[in-house]
Amino acid sequence: MNNFHLLITSVxxxxxxxxxxxxxxxxxxxxxxxxxxxxxxxxxxxxxRSSFGGFPACPGTYVDGIDLYDLQMTLNPSDQENTMYxxxxxxxxxxxxxxxxxxxxxxxxxxxxxxxxxxxxFAFHQYAYxxxxxxxxxxxxxxxxxxxxxxxxxxxxxNITQTEVRFASGxxxxxxxxxxxxxxxxxxxxxxxxxxxxxCKFSINALLEASRLCDTVWLYKSVTDDSPDLVCCAVGSxxxxxxxxxxxxxxxxxxxxxxxxRRKRRKLQNKQG
Numbered sequence: 001m002n003n004f005h006l007l008i009t010s011v012x013x014x015x016x017x018x019x020x021x022x023x024x025x026x027x028x029x030x031x032x033x034x035x036x037x038x039x040x041x042x043x044x045x046x047x048x049r050s051s052f053g054g055f056p057a058c059p060g061t062y063v064d065g066i067d068l069y070d071l072q073m074t075l076n077p078s079d080q081e082n083t084m085y086x087x088x089x090x091x092x093x094x095x096x097x098x099x100x101x102x103x104x105x106x107x108x109x110x111x112x113x114x115x116x117x118x119x120x121x122f123a124f125h126q127y128a129y130x131x132x133x134x135x136x137x138x139x140x141x142x143x144x145x146x147x148x149x150x151x152x153x154x155x156x157x158x159n160i161t162q163t164e165v166r167f168a169s170g171x172x173x174x175x176x177x178x179x180x181x182x183x184x185x186x187x188x189x190x191x192x193x194x195x196x197x198x199x200c201k202f203s204i205n206a207l208l209e210a211s212r213l214c215d216t217v218w219l220y221k222s223v224t225d226d227s228p229d230l231v232c233c234a235v236g237s238x239x240x241x242x243x244x245x246x247x248x249x250x251x252x253x254x255x256x257x258x259x260x261x262r263r264k265r266r267k268l269q270n271k272q273g
Contacts, residue, residue, distance in 0.1 A: 003051060004084045006236040008075045009213055010045050013241060015068045016206035017043045022116045023066050024123045025058035025088070031123040034068065039202040040246040042228075043210075044122050051238040062090055065116035074109045081107065122244055127227035129220035131187035131195055133158075133165050135176060137233075139183070140217040141208055143167050143174045148204045156204075158197040158219065162188040165219075169201075182216070197221045197229045203243055207231060210241045 011032075014021055018034040025031075028049050035042040074097060075084075083100040092112075099107040147156050150169040159166045164177045165185065176183045188195070197219055199207070210233040211217050220230040228244040235241055 002082065003236070003238045004077070004082065006213060006238050007047075007084075008072070008077075009209065010235050010238075010241060011068060011072050011075060013206045013209040014043050014045060015072060016209065017041060017203065018117070019068055020114065020117045021066050021068050021071075022119070022121060023062075023064050023113070024121065025062040027058055027060070032066065033119075033122060035117060035119040036202065037119060039200050041200055041203045042119070042122055042244045042246065043203070043206060044242045044244065045235070045239065046123075046242065047235075047239040058088070058090075062088075063116055063121070064093060064113040066095075067111075067114055070111050074111060077101075122242075127230070128222055128224065129227065129230065130223050131160060131221040132185075133160055133219040134182070134184040134216045135165070135219070136182040137211040137214050137217050139176065139180075141211055143176075144199075144204050144208060146174060147172060148201055154201050156199045156201065158199065160185065160188065160195045160197065160219075160221065161193075162191055195221055195223060197245075198247070199229070199231065199243075199245055203245070207233070207243060210235070210243075213241075 014032060014034040017036050021032045021034045023030070023032055030047045030049070032045040032047075033042055077084075077099055081099045081101045085098045085100075087096055088094070089096065094110050094112050096110040097108070099109070101107070144156070147167060147169040150172050153170045155169070157168050159168070162185065164175055165183065167174045167176075178185055207217075213236055214234040216234075218232045220232065226247065228246045231243040231245070233241045233243075
């Protein structure tokens with residue numbers, strides 16, 4: 001997949017968490033965060049500016065909202081479109097796209113931002129994770145599909161030891177060991193304890209889609225504070241999707257201090273050029 005199609009798949013994954021996303025732009029990066037307060041999960045797509053040659057610069061930190069269905073409909077290309085350019089008009093709160101196809105055919109689209117969802121912004125917060133697990137993405141998807149079919153429980157509980165990772169939903173379990181090809185565990189050296197990490201099943205369909213874009217799915221756990229459990233999937237060469245699974249009692253970080261966008265009615269326009 002090229003970067004264009006990686007972005008399309010990433011947006012499709014975010015939609016499985018929420019319909020609207022918070023867009024945060026800085027000089028160096030772009031973040032899209034879809035959050036679901038009921039299920040206490042946030043999916044954060046991080047895209048460095050260097051991932052796209054036409055990535056527009058932002059003069060400072062800018063926060064706004066995007067209807068992900070509008071974005072998905074705009075990004076979905078014809079079979080032969082293979083290049084995308086986009087740029088912002090922050091004064092008018094408009095995002096514009098130009099898609100290039102064969103014979104120099106150009107498709108131009110634009111849509112307006114919406115007010116950002118009112119939810120914590122994870123874009124600028126760093127957490128200290130002490131334990132990590134790397135699982136081949138194909139094995140991860142196989143286990144998640146299996147456990148997602150257990151309807152009596154709404155989460156997957158992952159127990160990590162020095163030598164194995166055990167996934168469980170109710171009485172149904174799957175175990176991976178360090179001798180299994182590609183499975184790695186870090187931060188548990190010399191320890192006999194069992195560390196627990198949880199994934200809510202609401203996020204599994206989004207995780208299944210995001211994990212198609214990477215070779216290894218990484219799980220992260222903090223043992224010294226209440227940092228949210230983290231599942232991270234690399235999005236090819238363009239960045240990462242991070243799934244924060246927020247436990248009750250965790251102090252959710254606030255949004256950065258940015259000017260509140262003007263409210264403007266959302267619209268979608270398509271132009272053929």
